[in-house]
Structures are given as C-alpha cells and as structure tokens.
Amino acid sequence: MSAPARFRDLTVIVTGAAQGIGHGVAAAVAAEGGTVLAVDRSPLVHDLAGPAGAGAGQVLAFEADLETFAGAEAMVAHALGVFRRVDVLINNVGGTIWTKPFEHYQEDEIEREIRRSLFPTLWCCRAVLPSMIRRRRGTIVNVSSIATRSIHRVPYAAAKGGVNALTASLAMEHAHHGIRINATAPGGTEAPQRRIPRHPGMPSARERRWYQAIVDQTLASSLMHRYGTLEEQIAPILFLASEASSYITGTVLPVGGGDTG
Numbered sequence: 001m002s003a004p005a006r007f008r009d010l011t012v013i014v015t016g017a018a019q020g021i022g023h024g025v026a027a028a029v030a031a032e033g034g035t036v037l038a039v040d041r042s043p044l045v046h047d048l049a050g051p052a053g054a055g056a057g058q059v060l061a062f063e064a065d066l067e068t069f070a071g072a073e074a075m076v077a078h079a080l081g082v083f084r085r086v087d088v089l090i091n092n093v094g095g096t097i098w099t100k101p102f103e104h105y106q107e108d109e110i111e112r113e114i115r116r117s118l119f120p121t122l123w124c125c126r127a128v129l130p131s132m133i134r135r136r137r138g139t140i141v142n143v144s145s146i147a148t149r150s151i152h153r154v155p156y157a158a159a160k161g162g163v164n165a166l167t168a169s170l171a172m173e174h175a176h177h178g179i180r181i182n183a184t185a186p187g188g189t190e191a192p193q194r195r196i197p198r199h200p201g202m203p204s205a206r207e208r209r210w211y212q213a214i215v216d217q218t219l220a221s222s223l224m225h226r227y228g229t230l231e232e233q234i235a236p237i238l239f240l241a242s243e244a245s246s247y248i249t250g251t252v253l254p255v256g257g258g259d260t261g
C-alpha cells in the first residue's frame with residue numbers, strides 16, 4: 001500500500017521544527033507530499049532542509065525568533081515570497097521552561113513562560129491571517145497541552161489556556177473566511193534527549209523531585225497510565241492539518257491517553 005499524500009500541492013509552515021514534535025511533524029508532512037517551511041530560532045533547523053525522498057515533498061528551513069511579532073512577520077513574508085501562499089500553519093513552539101510550585105517562580109520567569117508558550121502562537125496567527133483571509137482558505141493547528149490542568153507549571157498552564165482560548169475565538173471569527181483553527185493538547189510524551197534544552201543548567205535535587213511529581217501526576221491522570229510516543233502526537237496534528245478534518249474547527253483535541261487536562 002502506498003503512503004498517503006494528504007499534503008501534496010500544499011505549503012505548510014511548521015514552527016519549532018528543529019527537534020521533538022515539530023521536527024517529526026515537518027518530516028511527516030513532507031513525506032506526505034507537502035512543501036514545508038520549517039521554522040525555529042535554532043540553526044539546527046537547517047538539518048531538516050532538502051527533498052524528503054522519491055514522491056515526497058521538500059523542506060525549506062528558516063530561522064526566526066517567534067517570541068517577537070517581527071519574527072512571525074518575517075516568517076510569513078518569507079513563506080509568501082517563496083511559495084506565494086500559506087495553506088497550513090502549525091504552531092508548535094512552546095514548552096515549560098521550569099517545573100516547580102507557583103510560589104517559587106520569580107516575576108521574570110513567569111513572563112518568560114508566557115512569552116515562550118503563548119506569544120509565538122498569537123503572533124504567528126496574527127501574521128498569517130491576512131493572507132489566508134485574502135484567499136478565503138487556510139488551516140491552522142496549534143499545539144497546546146494537557147497541562148492546562150496539572151501541577152508545578154502554572155505559568156505554562158496559563159499560557160496554554162490562552163492558546164485554547166485563541167483557538168476557539170479565532171475559529172469563530174474566521175469560519176466564514178474558510179479558515180479552520182484547531183489545536184491538539186498533548187499529554188506526557190516520551191522524547192529523545194533534547195539537543196536544544198528548555199533551560200540551561202542542571203536541576204537541583206529539589207527540582208528533580210518537583211519534576212518527578214509531574215511524571216507521577218501525569219501517569220495517574222492518564223487512563224492508560226503511560227506516556228505517549230512522538231508518533232502518537234504527530235498523527236493527530238496531521239489529521240487536523242489535513243482535509244480529513246474538513247468539518248472540524250474551534251476544537252482542542254486532548255492526546256493524553258484519556259487525560260482531558
């Protein structure tokens with residue numbers, strides 16, 4: 001049986017594509033025929049660039065800091081310059097930087113969490129929408145988190161709650177423009193060692209205990225009592241990005257083994 005080609009003739013931006021879920025999504029979209037702009041602030045994103053193989057699409061790489069609106073605008077301008085259009089935007093940048101009880105967060109740490117896990121999605125949606133509205137078509141998939149209801153990462157939870165809210169509200173505003181906006185909310189996910197760490201420095205013994213409490217809570221609240229795989233996160237993102245989900249908008253799909261966040 002030949003591989004599906006749900007993204008043939010489509011141009012797809014994937015943010016946070018240098019590693020992890022974003023890297024896997026970019027490679028999978030290209031394998032299904034898509035032309036991908038893989039975007040990251042790390043130069044490691046260039047490792048993905050190139051043709052994706054016989055019968056597949058290709059990946060172009062672009063460096064941008066998506067915590068700034070200027071970065072998001074540069075990304076969209078580059079995509080429109082090269083491809084003339086953006087069919088699909090997958091907003092994947094995010095991830096908790098620290099894990100600890102809320103009373104231990106400093107003011108600047110709370111701001112950095114919101115900048116990391118809310119603003120890139122907000123800026124990229126704002127940057128891409130005018131061109132999608134002009135064409136009266138487009139699809140956006142935001143990567144949220146089940147951690148909107150969890151312990152030891154309240155600022156991240158608040159940021160991802162914002163992602164859920166903007167997903168629902170943008171879908172209401174833009175359904176009549178032919179634009180669908182959905183999100184997945186990944187639960188705990190096994191990933192290889194990160195080449196780009198969430199934050200520099202070694203965790204203390206106390207920080208390791210706080211992190212272990214998250215793992216224990218995640219395993220307890222997942223009905224399947226296990227972490228998911230990268231592939232199990234990538235597949236629902238591709239579904240929501242493709243025409244297979246053409247009658248779905250404004251939805252946040254929990255992908256956490258039955259944990260609804």
Ligand SMILES: NC(=O)c1ccc[n+]([C@@H]2O[C@H](COP(=O)([O-])OP(=O)(O)OC[C@H]3O[C@@H](n4cnc5c(N)ncnc54)[C@H](O)[C@@H]3O)[C@@H](O)[C@H]2O)c1
Binds near residue numbers: 016021093194
């Ligand atoms: N991995 C999990 O267990 C898990 C669970 C729930 C939700 N999520 C969500 O899934 C998404 C991906 O998670 P991951 O674990 O693959 O992340 P990761 O930390 O492994 O990778 C994130 C990527 O985003 C890039 N990035 C960070 N800030 C950026 C910026 N300002 N501009 C451009 N690029 C930037 C990084 O360089 C990196 O390549 C995130 O939104 C995260 O919140 C992940």
